[in-house]
Amino acid sequence: MKRVAICLLLGGLIVWGGGIGAVGSTESMGSLKLGAQLYDNWLKMTGKTVEGNHPAYPAEAKKSGSSTWRCKECHGWDYIGKDGRYASGSHYTGIKGLYDVRTRSGQDLQQAIAATGTLHDFTEYLTLEEIVSLVRFINEGLIDISVALNADGTARGDAEAGKQLYAANCADCHGADGNAIDFKGDKDGVQGVGYLAVDNPQESLHKIRWGHPGSDMPSLIADVGLDDAAAINILSYSQTLP
Known part of the structure; x- marks a missing residue:
């Protein structure tokens, strides 16, 4: 223990x-x-x-x-x-x-x-x-970012495994394509999960692991019981979304 x-x-x-x-x-x-x-x-x-x-x-x-x-x-x-x-x-x-x-x-x-x-x-x-x-x-609660991300920001996980985890834990709110919630609604175009996962994978991983303050978004570590490898897999799949 x-x-x-x-x-x-x-x-x-x-x-x-x-x-x-x-x-x-x-x-x-x-x-x-x-x-x-x-x-x-x-x-x-x-x-x-x-x-x-x-x-x-x-x-x-x-x-x-x-x-x-x-x-x-x-x-x-x-x-x-x-x-x-x-x-x-x-x-x-x-x-x-x-x-x-x-x-x-x-x-x-x-x-x-x-x-x-x-x-x-x-x-x-x-x-x-x-x-x-x-x-x-x-x-x-910190994570070695070099284990999670390559130098270019791409996640070092298994996108195919992440696809199943995303469907089970994220799609109900964010949508199958990741664009059900627009994080930058005052700008042209939708900036959803896929956009943020590519644009700021470090922030995305933190929120996948721990949730978003003041919202219903769960922590996939604390609330769901997933581990860091699963969180990185979700990030890998998220980077494939439009």
Whole structure:
């Protein structure tokens, strides 16, 4: 049985120790899903509002406002920040990702997220449960993007196996062709599953694995019980859709 982090709140400090329950337990998977969706868009998840740019967001970077407060905006959908998809372009910040720190202790990660008085202090915005869930996601929910994607962004899965999984888990909402939901309805043409899977496979894989904040989209890892190989297969098939 793999050990998972648990915590106690003592005098405002989170004390981490050995855990209870298997990683696949309902409680653990729910916490992982919450952490993954907070990483995606904690503002939507919590209903909190912010003003201006995040204080740690580089002045020379190109984004502004609430988007600069999202974890993914600096650390990337691929969890490797400046060394991945965000190595250049409008999302470039020069900030490192989180994949290389995933083995650090829960206490260390908690201090990085919620160190009072630092530029990265989120205690004003996130509850203890949310901070713990983010830490658990960093410790246990990240994926080595090089295992999932080739350098050109094509998924390294089995599209034929993914076709069956897509039909069983995705087609009811997204349609057989992936275009039942238009992600960019204000632009010409439909931008559905196939478009997003090719245009941003890193984001697509994160959402296949963990769902979309504030929606009914399930996490195929936490809610359905599929594994990462299945998620990559779904992404491979999704890239074949129009």
